[in-house]
Structure formats: C-alpha cells, structure tokens
Amino acid sequence: MKGEYLRKYLVMGSRNCDYDPLLVLDKAILGGITCFQYREKGEGALKGEAMYSLGHKLRRKCAEADIPFIVNDDVELFGALNADGIHVGQSDQSVEEIRAKYPNTIIGLSVSNRKELDQSPVQLVDYLGAGPMFATTTKKDTKEVIGPEWVKEVKHLYPDVPVVGIGGIGPENSERVIKAGADGVAVISAITKAKDISAVIKSL
Ligand code: TZP
Ligand code: MG
Numbered sequence: 001m002k003g004e005y006l007r008k009y010l011v012m013g014s015r016n017c018d019y020d021p022l023l024v025l026d027k028a029i030l031g032g033i034t035c036f037q038y039r040e041k042g043e044g045a046l047k048g049e050a051m052y053s054l055g056h057k058l059r060r061k062c063a064e065a066d067i068p069f070i071v072n073d074d075v076e077l078f079g080a081l082n083a084d085g086i087h088v089g090q091s092d093q094s095v096e097e098i099r100a101k102y103p104n105t106i107i108g109l110s111v112s113n114r115k116e117l118d119q120s121p122v123q124l125v126d127y128l129g130a131g132p133m134f135a136t137t138t139k140k141d142t143k144e145v146i147g148p149e150w151v152k153e154v155k156h157l158y159p160d161v162p163v164v165g166i167g168g169i170g171p172e173n174s175e176r177v178i179k180a181g182a183d184g185v186a187v188i189s190a191i192t193k194a195k196d197i198s199a200v201i202k203s204l
Contacts, residue, residue, distance in 0.1 A: 001085070001106050001126040003162035005035045005068055006184030008204050011166070013040035013072075014054060016138065016192040022057055024192055029065045031201035033191075034184070036062050037087055039072035042140075055081045070106060078105075087129065090116050099124045110166075111154065112143035122158055129186060130154050132167025133177055138188045142167065148180035155181035171203035 010025075010033045017024045025036065038058050040051050055071070059081045062069035070085040071078040075093050078086040085106025086098060095109055099121075110129040111117045122128065130151050132142050145167070154163050162184075165177035170190030177185050185204055194200040 001068070001162060003127075003183030006127060006162055006164040006182075006186075007034045008032060008201055009035040009037065009164050009184050009186040010191050011037040011039050011072070011186050011188050012192055013038060013042070014046050015040075015042040015044055016188050018193065021054060022061065024197070025058055025061050027197040028191055028201060029061065029067065031191075031198035033067065033201060035068045035070065037070040037072055037186070038077075038081075038083075039087075039188075040074075041072065052077065052080060059083065068106060070108060085126065090120075095121050095124050108164075113146060113150075114153070117154060117157070122161060125161070127162040127164060127183070128154060128158070129166050130163050130182070131165055131186075133165045134168030134173060136168040136189075139167075148176045148182075151177060151180040151182045169204075171200055174204045 010028050014021050038055050040046050059069050068084040070087050071083045072087050073092045087108035089110045095107055098107055106126045108127045108129055109125045111120055132145050135145055151163055151165050163182050164184045164186045165182045166186040169185045169187050174185045191200055
C-alpha cells in the first residue's frame with residue numbers, strides 16, 4: 001500500500017455517528033478522505049445481518065469513490081465484504097495467519113509501544129497504526145497515550161513501512177503527527193462529530 005492512501009484515514013462504525021453513517025461517509029468522501037475503515041465497535045454496536053448490511057453499503061460507496069475499504073478485526077466480515085484490506089490489533093487473529101490466506105490483501109497492524117512493535121511481524125504488514133497519539137474517549141480500552149514521538153521511533157526503525165497515527169487527532173494537532181514522520185492521520189470523532197465534515201478534513 002502506498003503511504004499516500006493513509007493521508008486522511010477515516011475510521012468509523014455506526015456508534016461513532018449521530019446520524020446515518022452512509023451520509024457521514026458521503027460527506028467525508030466529498031471532503032477528501034483517502035482511506036476508510038469500517039470499525040463496528042463499542043456499546044450497542046451492530047451485529048450479524050445489520051452489521052453486514054451496513055458494511056456492504058459502506059463498501060460500495062468506497063468502491064465507487066475509489067477509496068480503499070478496510071475492515072477492523074473481523075476476518076469473516078472482511079471476506080464477505082470483499083474488502084481491500086483488514087486492520088488488526090495485537091490480540092486479534094494473527095498477521096501470519098491472515099497473510100498466509102490472503103497474500104495480496106492490505107494488512108494494517110496497531111502498535112502502541114516498543115514491546116508490541118518488537119514482537120510484531122512487520123515484514124508481513126502493509127502499514128502500521130501508531131497510537132494513541134493523544135487522549136481519546138472514543139475507544140474505552142486504549143493503551144497508554146504515547147504521543148507523536150512514537151511515530152518518530154517507528155519510522156526510525158522501519159523507514160520504509162507506511163505509518164498512520166491514531167487517537168485523539170484533529171485539526172489542532174494533526175500537524176504534530178505528520179511532522180513526526182507519519183504518512184497520515186487516522187481519525188474517528190473529529191470527523192464523525194464535526195458540524196462541517198469537509199472543513200475538518202480539509203484542515204487536517
Ligand atoms: N485506536 C487507538 S485510539 C482509537 C483507536 C481505534 C480511537 C480513536 O478515536 P478518535 O475519536 O479519533 O480519538
Ligand atoms: Mg482489534
């Protein structure tokens with residue numbers, strides 16, 4: 001995956017939206033996102049048929065707009081939606097297993113500290129998600145805030161691996177993440193809760 005795709009990466013599920021997620025995605029696409037991740041998580045998250053149905057619709061919009069569509073965690077959902085890629089954390093299905101089954105798909109992996117990075121099969125992934133950059137209330141079980149310095153360290157160790165920062169990022173601090181060497185910023189609430197989604201995306 002080219003690093004440019006990570007530039008403005010919207011991560012989202014139904015719980016992150018105050019109105020129809022399809023409308024949020026429409027606005028975000030118009031606003032200029034470069035990548036999308038369907039992350040159906042949190043209290044009251046959709047399951048089963050409802051999750052697949054929303055996933056299909058989001059997937060179609062991304063295909064029409066030529067934006068990579070990534071699924072969070074769920075390898076079955078990823079397969080069913082014919083997604084472009086999958087993003088996993090340290091406790092999800094292993095990157096080795098996914099890569100063995102899907103040699104050409106995009107795989108993203110979260111790394112929240114040096115220990116996690118050192119135990120990760122970085123050579124098998126297409127990009128790394130580094131964070132949390134800043135404090136966030138969107139994800140309840142986050143690892144400790146590690147800040148933009150972490151991006152710098154990851155890029156120093158793996159200069160050729162695309163890196164996207166995540167966690168508490170918005171227009172007010174995205175520059176710090178990019179200046180630390182990130183290829184882009186992954187954002188949930190700053191986009192989904194924005195009054196003017198286009199304006200926020202433009203100022204990222
Ligand atoms: N992983 C680390 S922090 C986070 C995830 C999924 C949540 C980011 O949400 P927000 O609203 O952009 O802080
Ligand atoms: Mg996970």
